[in-house]
Amino acid sequence: MEKHRVLPDVTVMSDHAEIPGIGFLPVNTFVIHAEQPVVVDTGLSTPDKDFVAELAEVIDPADVRWVWITHPDRDHTGGLWQLLEAAPQAKLVTTFLGVGIMSCEWAVPLDRVHLLNPGQRLDVGDRTLTGYRPPLFDNPATVGLQDDKTGALLSSDCFGGPMGSPQQAMCADVREVSAEDRRAAQLLWAAIDSPWVLGVDRPTYAATVDSFRRLDPSAILSTHLPPAIGLNGPMFDALDEAPSAPSWVGPDQEALEALLASFEPVG
Numbered sequence: 068m069e070k071h072r073v074l075p076d077v078t079v080m081s082d083h084a085e086i087p088g089i090g091f092l093p094v095n096t097f098v099i100h101a102e103q104p105v106v107v108d109t110g111l112s113t114p115d116k117d118f119v120a121e122l123a124e125v126i127d128p129a130d131v132r133w134v135w136i137t138h139p140d141r142d143h144t145g146g147l148w149q150l151l152e153a154a155p156q157a158k159l160v161t162t163f164l165g166v167g168i169m170s171c172e173w174a175v176p177l178d179r180v181h182l183l184n185p186g187q188r189l190d191v192g193d194r195t196l197t198g199y200r201p202p203l204f205d206n207p208a209t210v211g212l213q214d215d216k217t218g219a220l221l222s223s224d225c226f227g228g229p230m231g232s233p234q235q236a237m238c239a240d241v242r243e244v245s246a247e248d249r250r251a252a253q254l255l256w257a258a259i260d261s262p263w264v265l266g267v268d269r270p271t272y273a274a275t276v277d278s279f280r281r282l283d284p285s286a287i288l289s290t291h292l293p294p295a296i297g298l299n300g301p302m303f304d305a306l307d308e309a310p311s312a313p314s315w316v317g318p319d320q321e322a323l324e325a326l327l328a329s330f331e332p333v334g
């Protein structure tokens with residue numbers, strides 16, 4: 068993972084996942100260096116990952132007090148249980164539904180859980196974090212947040228977009244990608260990850276985006292896009308455009324068989 072201190076007290080830890088035919092999806096986690104340190108999301112769940120070891124390059128994992136899982140998809144929960152072991156004081160911030168989803172796979176220790184719904188605040192000593200459901204999401208347990216001290220908006224899957232290379236996916240500033248490529252990537256991701264947006268009532272959706280625009284974040288930190296600082300106008304404009312994104316359909320069985328036939332026989 069690449070580590071970028073993008074704000075004086077926010078570190079982004081950047082990983083990526085290659086999606087065939089689509090690109091390189093950033094997979095970010097965040098450390099808010101608050102009086103009570105907060106980790107937001109815990110990365111990919113594949114066996115080659117050691118999230119706690121990566122985190123130790125940024126902060127002593129034992130000091131972590133809050134582990135905020137924006138939603139329990141497996142690209143957000145990779146290091147969760149190892150981190151809760153390494154951070155005995157830490158509480159898992161999620162929703163009732165988030166606990167339910169995680170309970171399908173794990174014995175969630177309820178005495179370690181802190182339930183927080185959109186609109187509620189978490190006091191982390193020197194600041195509060197306010198929970199929000201972002202305009203685009205792929206899981207009903209989703210709660211992003213705004214840090215009231217830095218103004219940073221941590222938006223979960225919302226604002227994401229696949230990049231053209233691993234280097235772009237893990238870079239410190241989305242401005243390394245052209246504005247047109249970023250916009251196209253965001254519209255593609257909206258259609259892939261939140262396909263329901265293509266059928267929304269547009270005035271209602273526009274009002275939701277508007278209410279987020281008024282948060283006037285100092286930085287937009289998506290799990291699936293390099294950090295975006297000073298780009299609120301175009302970032303929210305891309306979100307506004309999402310209902311008009313071209314619809315996306317994944318490869319079908321015929322395409323899979325063509326792909327498999329193109330591989331060299333083994334042995």
Ligand SMILES: [Fe+2]
Nearest residue numbers: 140205206224
């Ligand atoms: Fe997701």
Ligand SMILES: [Fe+2]
Nearest residue numbers: 140142224290
């Ligand atoms: Fe995700």
